[in-house]
Amino acid sequence: MSARDLLESIRADLAPAESDNRLVPLIERGAAPRTVFGTIAAEESHIVRSDWRSLHLLAARSDAAARDFFAGLAAGEGMALARLPALAAAGGLDEAALAAYEPMAGCQAYPAYFTWLAVHAEPADVILAIVANFAAWGDYCARIATAMRTQYDLDDEACAFFDLFATPVPEAVDQAVLAVQAGMDAGRSDERAARRYGRLFQTYELMFWNTIANSCR
Numbered sequence: 416m417s418a419r420d421l422l423e424s425i426r427a428d429l430a431p432a433e434s435d436n437r438l439v440p441l442i443e444r445g446a447a448p449r450t451v452f453g454t455i456a457a458e459e460s461h462i463v464r465s466d467w468r469s470l471h472l473l474a475a476r477s478d479a480a481a482r483d484f485f486a487g488l489a490a491g492e493g494m495a496l497a498r499l500p501a502l503a504a505a506g507g508l509d510e511a512a513l514a515a516y517e518p519m520a521g522c523q524a525y526p527a528y529f530t531w532l533a534v535h536a537e538p539a540d541v542i543l544a545i546v547a548n549f550a551a552w553g554d555y556c557a558r559i560a561t562a563m564r565t566q567y568d569l570d571d572e573a574c575a576f577f578d579l580f581a582t583p584v585p586e587a588v589d590q591a592v593l594a595v596q597a598g599m600d601a602g603r604s605d606e607r608a609a610r611r612y613g614r615l616f617q618t619y620e621l622m623f624w625n626t627i628a629n630s631c632r
Contacts, residue, residue, distance in 0.1 A: 416606075417596065418592045418593075418595035418596035418599055419592045419596075421543065421595070421599075421606060421609070422543055422546055422547060422588075422591070422592060422595065425543055425544075425547040425609065425610055425613050426546075426547045426550065428610070429547050429548070429613050429614060429617050430550075430551065431551050431617060431621065435621050436555060436621055436624045436625070437624065437625050437628040438451075438624040438625065438627050438628040438631070439555050439558055439559060439624065441628060441631060442558075442559055442562045442563075442566070443558055443559075443561075443562045443566070444566070445562070445566035445567065447628075447631050448631060449505070449506060449507065449567055450506050450507050451506060451627065451631055452502055452503075452505045452506030452563070452567075452569075452573070453502075453503050453505070453506025453507050453508035453512075453513075454506065454627055454630060455502065455506070455627060456499045456500075456502040456503035456505075456506060456508065456513065456576070457503060457508060457513055457516035457518070458518055458519065458522040458523070458623070458627070459495070459499055459502075459576070460496070460499050460503075460513060460516075461518050461522075461523060461526070462522070462523070462525065462526045462623075463492050463495050463496045463499070464496065465526035465527075465529070465530060466492055466526055466529055467489055467492040467493065467496070468530075468533075469526070469529045469530050469532070469533035470485045470486075470488050470489035470492065470533075471485070471486075471489050472533040472534070473485045473532075473533050473538050473541060474486045474489065476533075476538055477538040477594075478538075478597065478598075478601075480590075480593050480594035480597045481538045481539060481542060481594040481597070481598065483590065483594075484542060484587070484590050484591055484594045485538070485542075487587065487590065488545070488587075491579070494579060495576060495579055495580070498575040498576040498579060499513075499576060500513070501572045501573050501575060501576075502573060502574075502575075502576045502577075504573070505563070505567075505569050505573035519626050519627075519630070520626075521622045521623065521625070521626030521629075522622070522623045522626050522627065524619045524622050524623075525616070525619035525620050525622070525623050528615060528616070528619050529616075532544070532612060536608065536612060537598065537603055537604060537605065537608065538594075538598065539594060539595045539597070539598025539599065539603055539604040539609075540598075540604055540605055540608045540609040540612055541612060542591050542594055542595050542598075543591075543595055543604075543609040543612070543613060544609055544612035544613040544615075544616045545591075545616070546587075546588060546591045547613040547616075547617075548613065548616055548617055548620065549583070549587075549588065550583075551617070551620075552580060552620070553580055553581055553582070553583055555624070556577040556578075556579075556580040556581040557577070557581035557582075559577045560574045560577035560578050560581050563577070
């Protein structure tokens with residue numbers, strides 16, 4: 416099986432059901448309070464910083480192809496971080512409130528697991544797990560960005576964090592496939608581990624969304 420075939424197989428197996436994420440439909444209906452965007456921004460302010468470090472650690476442990484992939488994602492985290500203050504403001508959090516916010520465990524399980532992977536896992540297998548979830552994450556971001564404009568009358572600056580991730584980047588997937596194939600060819604990839612990492616990644620991401628959904632009750 417080629418790296419691309421393996422990626423598509425993992426992606427198909429892990430595709431989330433519509434009902435798995437309870438927060439995105441709430442936002443699409445305008446049923447979530449506007450403060451939800453402040454909560455997302457505050458949680459993401461911890462996640463993005465943690466993921467940035469994890470990606471750099473993975474890059475340092477990788478060969479050339481995987482290193483370039485992780486470094487590119489890390490650059491994206493930097494752009495995401497710069498967009499969070501506007502998202503926080505849209506949800507009613509100023510700089511002081513953002514700094515004072517205490518994160519929820521259910522939201523921070525994802526970056527904690529990512530840090531574990533950055534230390535312990537084979538980089539090629541981590542790439543498979545990350546990329547398998549690209550489509551679902553991008554879809555959630557696109558739907559939220561649309562709802563922010565149509566249901567909450569928010570401007571482009573407020574929506575910029577989600578806009579950043581809403582557009583597919585085929586070049587990143589191609590780069591990932593090359594890196595994974597190099598790992599497979601070198602005997603440094605374990606399909607069973609990659610599938611496990613992807614499954615847990617998806618579970619922890621859904622925990623993020625649904626923890627925030629619970630806080631909206």
